[in-house]
Amino acid sequence: MSGSDQPPSGNPTIRTIAMPSDTNPAGDIFGGWLMSQMDLAAGTVAAYTSAGRSATIAVDGMIFHRPVKVGDEVSLYASLTKVGKTSMTIHVDAWRRPREARFSEKVTEANFVFVALDPDGKPIPVQSLAEPS
Numbered sequence: 001m002s003g004s005d006q007p008p009s010g011n012p013t014i015r016t017i018a019m020p021s022d023t024n025p026a027g028d029i030f031g032g033w034l035m036s037q038m039d040l041a042a043g044t045v046a047a048y049t050s051a052g053r054s055a056t057i058a059v060d061g062m063i064f065h066r067p068v069k070v071g072d073e074v075s076l077y078a079s080l081t082k083v084g085k086t087s088m089t090i091h092v093d094a095w096r097r098p099r100e101a102r103f104s105e106k107v108t109e110a111n112f113v114f115v116a117l118d119p120d121g122k123p124i125p126v127q128s129l130a131e132p133s
Contacts, residue, residue, distance in 0.1 A: 004103045007095045009092040012075035019097075020067050029068035034094060034108055035059070041076035042090040042112035049080055050116035050126050051089050057087070062110040072096040075104070080110070086123040088114045 003114040014037060022033040039056055068074060075095045082089035094108040118124045 005095075005103070007075060007104050007106070008077045008079075010077075013044050013078040013092075014076040016076075018070055018074055018075050019043065020024075020070050023070060027070075029072070031064060031108075033109075034064075034068060034074070035062065037074060037076055038078075038092040038094055038108065038110060038128055040113060040117065042092050043080045044086050045090045045110075046114035046116075047078055049083065050114075052059040053117045053119070053121075054088070054114040055121075056112055057115050058113040060111045060113065062108070064108050066096070066105060066107045068094075068107050069094050069098065073099065074107075079080065081102045083126050085112050085125055088116070088126060090114065091108040 017035060018029045022029050024030040043054065056095060076092055078090050078092045081091045090113060092110055093106055095104045096107045097104045111122045115123050116126045
């Protein structure tokens with residue numbers, strides 16, 4: 001890879017290392033592991049946005065562009081793209097950087113939809129961050 005891909009500017013929401021225990025039978029990192037990392041990153045944005053509890057209700061447009069290998073540094077960038085009455089849509093891009101490389105490449109992307117919840121697990125309106133508390 002030429003290294004022409006550039007991850008988003010700023011700090012990732014989550015950064016982790018892909019470990020041997022996360023592999024599928026082919027020896028690549030299991031897609032389910034990567035999806036769970038993406039869900040964690042989206043959940044971080046959802047919790048901040050809703051100022052409380054939230055839950056994943058949908059994942060849309062999951063695209064696996066390239067495999068992740070054992071030892072890769074995986075950086076997940078999550079950004080809020082839409083706020084509804086009780087829901088939040090968060091776009092997540094996952095990038096890999098081989099352990100000794102200086103380049104990164106996008107490996108996966110998806111949109112996660114979360115709903116804000118009260119303590120009993122019922123949907124509640126998302127509080128706008130611009131509104132005073």
